[in-house]
Amino acid sequence: MEVRSTYKYARISPFKVREVTREIQGLPVSAALDLLAFTPKKAAFLIGKTLKSAIANAENNANLKPDGLVVKEATVGEGPTLKRIMARARGSASRILKRTSHIRIVLSDDIPIETREQRKAKRQAEKRAAKKEIANKATEGAATAPEEKSAKPKRIAKTKK
Secondary structure: EEEEEEEEEEOOHHHHHHHHHHHHHOOHHHHHHHHHHHOOOOHHHHHHHHHEEEEEEEOOOOOOOHHHHHEEEEEEEOOEEEEEEEEEEHHOOOEEEEEEEEEEEEOOOOOOOOOHHHHHHHHHHHHHHHHHHHHHHHHHHHHHHHHHHHOOOOOOOOOOO
């Protein structure tokens, strides 16, 4: 079952919030809360509020236990931008864009928990497999290479007159 929580019109740029939401995706709720508690960013505080709200929704509305919940999805959308003006030289003005964002967190209880270490090990295994494949192609190519070299005509050096 899925449980959602949304923080609308958060006064922070979506770019800054996405950096933190990428870190908590796929983590168990307890690990995500720990990570957010020790991340020294404003975005971590706002995402923590939203995550705690999602946990409360799961407990009260869906009767789920927070121990088995996983952050299935943590997305950040762009909210309305506040446009302000700052005075500049010679009577001109420049625009200041104060961006807002909508933080949406989805918790689920039916996703297998995959830790960062497991994801890292999986990527390393894929890299090793790719290297072996390249090495196999290179050895096959080396066996056919001498035949190709004999087919090429030789260049004749030009002499000065």
